[in-house]
Amino acid sequence: MPPTSPLVSPPDDESLNAACEALGRGELVAMPTETVYGLAANAWDENAVAKIFAAKGRPRGNPLIVHIASMDQLDRAASLPLEPAIQHQVDALADLWPGPLTLVLPAGKRIPSIVTAGKPTVAVRIPSHPVAQAILTRCPFPIAAPSANRSKYVSPTSAAHCQSGLGEHLAMIIDGGNCNLGVESTIVSLEVTGPRLLRPGNVSAEDLASRLKVSVFDLVSCTSERQADDKPMLAPGMMREHYSPTTPLFMIGNDVDNIPQRSKTGRIAFRKLSDDEANRYAVVETLSQDGNLDEVSRGLFAAIRQLDNEGLDRIIIDICEPIGLGRAIMDRIQRAAAGHNAKPPNERTT
Template structure:
C-alpha cells in the first residue's frame, strides 16, 4: 500500500507520521515554523532550493547531521554544504575570509554558488568530513529563505536522495527515494535551475573551481577580474560535495555517444532485446521511437537542458529501461556543468 495518499487541500498531507506540504505558493507560515522546530529538535527537513532539493539538519548539531548520512547512505568523510540566510552570517561559520569571497558573495548570493573557506571553531567535524574547511552558500528560493530565517542558524543540506544517485528536482523525487525517513518535506515545485551549485574554494589563497554548476565560470572570473584555477591543475586536496567519479547516477546504466554513433548503438542493443532510452540533443528531426527504443528530445540550450536532465533521468528509471544512451553535449563554456554531470552519471561501470 502506498505511504502517500492523495491530497485535496493545498496545505499538507500526511505520509505515515510525516508531513508533506504541497502547493508552494500557499505554504503557511506555521508550516515553516513547524519545519524550523523540527530542525531545532534535531530532526531532518527536505526543502527546495533553486538548484535541487536538499536534505537538511541543524549544522551545529552533530547528532542531527549524522542522521543525514544515515538516511542517504553517505560516507561520513564526504563533506556537506551549510546553507545560511545571508552573507552577514559568514563570519559565524568561516574564518580568515578573503576579499575575493566577500566579492563573490556580494555578487552572487543568494544564488547557486558554494564557497569553500576555512571553517570557524563552531563547525562540527561531521559537517566537514574532518577537514579544516567548510562549504557555504545562501540559496535563492523563497521557501529555503523563509526556513533559514525561521530557524535562525545554518542548515547542513546535501541533495535529498540516496548517495550517488540522481539529485531530486521535485518533492515527488524526494518522496520516491527517501519516503518517510525524512522528518518533513516542503514542496516548492520543480527546481528552477536543476543542476547543483558551482563550488569554488578560496580556502588556501587562489580561487579554485572544484565543481561546475548553476553559476557560470565566466561570471565568477568577470567578478574577480582574473582566471580561476581548475582543481585538476592544482595540488588542491579539498574534498567537497559531488566530486566523486560516480555521482548523479540513475539506476539505469548510461552511456555517452556522439550523434553519429547514437542510433547505431541503440539498434545494436534493441536487437538484443534491450529496452533503450535515448537522450537526443541534435536537432535533425530523427527523434523517433522504434522497437525497443524510446527517444527523449532534450533542449538545445544548456540552462534548459540542465533544468530537465534529472527529471528525465528519474522518468526513465521509473519506466524500467535497460540502457540510457546520451548524445555527447557541446564542449562550450555553457555546457561545462552538463558535461560534468553526464560524465559522472556514466561512470557507474554498468556500461
Template sequence: MEIHDTKIWTVDKIDGKIMNCPQIEEASLWIKKNEVVAFPTETVYGLGGNAFSNEAVERIFAAKGRPGDNPLIVHIADETQLNGLVSHVPEQAKKLMEAFWPGPLTLILPKGEHVASKVTAGLLSVGVRMPSHAIALALIQKSGLPIAAPSANLSGKPSPTTAGHVYSDLKGRIPGIIDGGPTGVGVESTVVDCTTDVITILRPGGVTKEELEAVVGNVQFDPALHDHKEAPKSPGMKYTHYAPNAPFVLVDSDPEFLQNLVDKDKACGKKVGILTTGERKDAYHADVIIPCGYRSDLKSVAHSLYDALRAFNETDVDIIYGEVFPKKGVGVAIMNRLEKSAGGKVIKEN
C-alpha cells in the first residue's frame, strides 16, 4: 500500500463555524479524493472514507488490516443522506432515529443502490448512524458525502479514544488525523438490526437495551453475539477485538481468588498486570495495576476502558487479569468488549 506522511489537524475550538475551519476543509479534500482520514466521534475515533467508493473503502481495509467480510458503518450528517444508502426506512427505525440521533446508535437497514459493495461485505443491508460529535458532523457536511468509518485502529487492537492512539497504530498508513481531543462515551455505538420483526441488538454499546425498549417495546439480543457461524451483519461480531499485546484473561471471582492467581504466576517468574477499578485498586499486589473507572459508575468504566487496555502495552507484563462487571445497562457493552479482548478466556472461582 502507498505510505503517507500522516498529518495531524488539531481542532481545539468547536463552535458553529467549525465546518469552515481550514483543518476540516483540508481533511474533507482527502475524503473527496477517495482517501481516508481519521476523525473523532462521541464514541471512538473513526477511519473514514467515501461510502459510495469501493476504492476508498479498500483503503480503509488496507490501512487497518481488516478482514474483508467485516462490514462497515456509514456516518451521515442529516437524514437526506439516507437517499441512495438505504432502500427504505421501517417505522421502528424512524422511531429510533427520532429518539437517539444524533448519537451512539447504528441502525441496520435495507441497503440502497449507491452504497459501495465493499461497505456491506456483500450483505443486503447497511449500518448507518448519525454521530453527535461536532467535528464528525462538520467533516461529513463539508465533504458532501456519507462517510464509511470503522474504528481508527489496527484490526484487533483496542479502539482509539484519542488522536495519539490513532497515530500510534496508523502513522504512515493514512494521510491525516483530525485531533479533537478525547472522545466521550468510550465504547462504540450500539448496533441494532431493523430488518427483523423484533429490533435485535447485534452489538451492545452506548445506548442500552433498556433505553431502546422504552421507545420500541421488546428488543432482543442476537444469538450470533455468542455464535459466529454466519456472516456478521455488524462490526465487532465475529473476530477477536480490542486485545492488548499481552495475553488477557477475565477472572470472575472475589479479589482474594484473583490475587491467588497473581501470586502463582509471580512465583513462576511472570510479570502480572491487573485491570481493575478505583474501588479495588488497593486490594491487589501485582507488577502493574491499572484502574478503569469506578464499579459504582459503569459509564466511567466504558469511558476509560480502551485507554486502560492500551496502557498495558506500555508495560512489560507477561499476562493481564481483568475483573468482570454486571451485565446490566452499559455493563453489557463493557463485558462484550472485555470478552472479545480475552478471546473468550474466563476463569471462574466456582
C-alpha cells in the first residue's frame, strides 16, 4: 500500500534520485513544472500509467502528455523521422522548447496505447522548470504527467495542493515552490494538412500563427470544441466541464448588482475593487492590482481552490478579452463554470 502521507521533499540530489527510482519501480510522483504540478509516471510502463488514471479517476479516453528533457529525446515519445510537412512545423516552433508548449505528433512504438487513448498520436512537451528538467534528465524513460489532481477538479500549483488532493496515491512530492505560469501548456496538433490549436495556454495563438505562417482563425478553429466527457478526447483539457471547484462558480454578469451585502458569495477579481464593491462579498481574492494577465494566470487556480475551501454558496469570477493569454484564461474559466449557469442567479430580496 502507498503511504497515506507522502514525503514532501526539497529538490535536492538525494530527493531527485529517489524520485527517479520510484518512477522506475512504477510508482507515482508529483513534480513541479512551470505550468502546474504533474502526476508523473514512467510513460513506457503501462501498469504505472494505469495508476495515473486510477488515482485521478480520469476517463481512459482522455490522453496524457509525455514529457522529455530535450529535443534529443524526441524519439522516446514520437515516431521519427517525421513527415517533412510536420518536421517543418516542429522546426518553426523549436525555440519555444523548453517551455509551456505541447506538440501532438505521431506516437512512437514504445508509447503504450493507454497514454494516447488509443490514438496514433502522442502529446509531447519539454518543460522548462529546473526541477522537472532535473528529473527528466535523470530518468532513462519519458514521463507521462497530467495535472496532479482529481479529474475535473482545479489544477494544483503547489506541493500542498498535490498532498491534499492525491497524497494517498503518491510515493513522493518534489516541492519546487509555486508554479510560475499557473495554467496548463498550449497544445498544438501538427499535421500534414496544417496545425490546429487544441488547447490555449501561455504560448498565444497569435504567436503560434505568426511562426507557423497561418491565420489565427484557421489555427483556433478546433479550440472552441467542447467535447462530450464520455467521448475520446483529441487532447488533454478538452472536456466540457474541467478545472471545476465544488462551490458553484459563475462568470461575472449584470446580476452581480443584486447580491446582498456580505452574502456567502466570494469574488475572484482581476484588478483591485473599490471598497463599496468589495463589501458586497464575504471574501475577495485579488489576482492583480491592475488587471495584469500574467499575474491573473499565475494565481487563478490557487484562488479558485482557496475560495472553494471558504464554505461559500457561490464564487463569482471576473472575465477578460479572449486574446493572447486571455484566450487561455477564459478557456479555463468557461470550463470551470460549465456545470453552472453563465451568470449568478438574481438574489434581490423582496
